[in-house]
Amino acid sequence: MSSVHFENVSKHFGNVVALADLDLHVESGEFVSLLGPSGSGKSTTLNLLAGLLDADEGAIRIGERVVNHVSPDKRDIAMVFQSYALYPHMTVFENIAFPLKARRSRVPKKEIEERVTAVGEILGVEALLHRYPKELSGGQQQRVALGRAMVRDPKVFLLDEPLSNLDARLRIRMRRDLKALHDRIASTIIYVTHDQAEALSMSTRIAVFDRGRLQQFGTPFEIYNRPANTFVANFVGEREIVFFEATARVDGDSLAIETEAETLPVAGKLPGAQRLTGHRATFGLRAESLRLADETEGTIPAVVSEVEPAGPDIIVFATTAGGLDLSCRVDGGTAIARGSPVRLAIVPDRLLAFDRETGAAIAVHG
Numbered sequence: 001m002s003s004v005h006f007e008n009v010s011k012h013f014g015n016v017v018a019l020a021d022l023d024l025h026v027e028s029g030e031f032v033s034l035l036g037p038s039g040s041g042k043s044t045t046l047n048l049l050a051g052l053l054d055a056d057e058g059a060i061r062i063g064e065r066v067v068n069h070v071s072p073d074k075r076d077i078a079m080v081f082q083s084y085a086l087y088p089h090m091t092v093f094e095n096i097a098f099p100l101k102a103r104r105s106r107v108p109k110k111e112i113e114e115r116v117t118a119v120g121e122i123l124g125v126e127a128l129l130h131r132y133p134k135e136l137s138g139g140q141q142q143r144v145a146l147g148r149a150m151v152r153d154p155k156v157f158l159l160d161e162p163l164s165n166l167d168a169r170l171r172i173r174m175r176r177d178l179k180a181l182h183d184r185i186a187s188t189i190i191y192v193t194h195d196q197a198e199a200l201s202m203s204t205r206i207a208v209f210d211r212g213r214l215q216q217f218g219t220p221f222e223i224y225n226r227p228a229n230t231f232v233a234n235f236v237g238e239r240e241i242v243f244f245e246a247t248a249r250v251d252g253d254s255l256a257i258e259t260e261a262e263t264l265p266v267a268g269k270l271p272g273a274q275r276l277t278g279h280r281a282t283f284g285l286r287a288e289s290l291r292l293a294d295e296t297e298g299t300i301p302a303v304v305s306e307v308e309p310a311g312p313d314i315i316v317f318a319t320t321a322g323g324l325d326l327s328c329r330v331d332g333g334t335a336i337a338r339g340s341p342v343r344l345a346i347v348p349d350r351l352l353a354f355d356r357e358t359g360a361a362i363a364v365h366g
C-alpha cells in the first residue's frame with residue numbers, strides 16, 4: 001500500500017475545466033471517498049491517478065514516485081468500475097485468477113490457487129469458486145470483481161461507483177462489507193461516489209468536489225458537522241438544508257438570529273459566537289438542527305404545515321411567525337398533526353453559519 005498525492009493538478013477538456021488546481025494528500029492505508037455531484041471531476045481525478053488521462057499541469061505521486069509519465073500498467077493500482085463485467089464463460093476462480101495469468105508474470109499454479117482461495121475467503125465467496133457469474137447474485141458478482149482487483153495486492157485500489165448497480169438494501173450491506181474488507185487488508189482505497197451516505201459510512205476522509213474544485217477534505221464528522229462552505233453543507237445530509245440570511249445579535253457566547261420578520265433565539269451557548277460579529281451571515285438549519293421543545297423561553301413558535309413519516313423518525317415541517325419554513329426531525333412515536341402549534345429550539349452544536357458573500361463557514365462552535 002502507498003500514499004497518493006495530487007500536487008496542483010489541473011485537467012481541461014477544451015473549454016471545460018474538469019479539474020482545477022487539485023491539492024490532495026491521501027495517507028497510506030486510508031479509505032478516501034471522492035464525493036460530488038455529476039460532472040464535478042471525481043472520475044477525472046481517478047482516471048488521472050490510474051493513468052487513463054494525462055494531467056495538463058501538476059504532479060501526481062504514488063508514494064514517493066511521480067507517475068505522470070508512467071504507463072497505467074506500471075502504476076501498480078487496481079481499478080473496479082461501476083460496470084464490473086466478469087467474464088461469463090469463466091468460473092469465479094478463473095475470473096479472480098485472471099490478472100495473475102494475464103500478466104505473463106508466470107505466477108506458479110500452486111501460488112495462484114493459494115491466492116485465489118485466500119481472496120475468496122476474505123470476500124466470503126470461497127464456496128462459489130466453481131460457479132459461473134450468471135449463477136451469482138449481484139452482490140456476489142460485485143465481490144468477485146473486487147477479488148479480481150485484490151488478487152494482485154496493488155499499491156492502491158481505485159473504485160468508481162462500484163455499488164451503483166445494486167439495489168438499495170444490498171448497497172447498504174456492501175458498505176459494511178467494504179469497510180470490513182478495508183479494515184482487514186489495510187490497503188489504500190480511493191472510492192468515487194455521488195452518494196453522501198455511502199461516503200459518510202465508509203471513509204476515513206472524504207474529498208468533496210464541485211465543478212472541478214475540491215471544496216473540503218476531512219473526516220466524515222468534519223464534512224457533516226463542520227462543512228467548510230454552503231455547498232458542502234447542502235450536498236451532505238439526507239435532506240435539503242434551510243438557508244436564510246439574517247443578522248447575528250451576539251451577547252457573549254449567546255446568540256439570537258434576527259431576520260427582517262422575527263428574532264430566533266439559539267437555545268444554548270456557542271463558544272465561537274463572537275466570530276459572527278460584523279459578518280453578514282447566512283444561517284443553515286438541518287432537520288436535526290432543531291428539536292421540539294416544551295418550554296417557551298428561548299424557543300421559536302411555529303405551526304406545523306406537514307408531517308412526513310421517515311421510518312424510525314418523523315420529519316415535521318413548520319412555519320414560524322415570521323414565515324420561515326423549517327423542518328425538524330422527531331421520534332417516530334411522536335403524535336403530532338398538521339396545524340398544531342409547536343415550539344422549536346435551535347440546537348447550538350448543529351447550527352451552521354456562513355459568510356454571506358463568500359459562503360465560507362464561520363467557526364461558531366469554537
Ligand SMILES: Nc1ncnc2c1ncn2[C@@H]1O[C@H](COP(=O)(O)OP(=O)(O)OP(=O)(O)O)[C@@H](O)[C@H]1O
Pocket residue numbers: 013016017018036037038039040041042043044045194
Ligand atoms: N473525455 C472527455 N471529454 C470532454 N469532457 C469531459 C471528458 N471527460 C469528462 N469531461 C467533463 O469533465 C467534467 C468532469 O467530469 P467527470 O467525469 O470527472 O465527472 P464526475 O464527477 O465523475 O461525474 P459523474 O458523477 O457523472 O460520473 C464534466 O463536465 C465532464 O463533462
Ligand SMILES: [Mg+2]
Pocket residue numbers: 042043044
Ligand atoms: Mg464519474
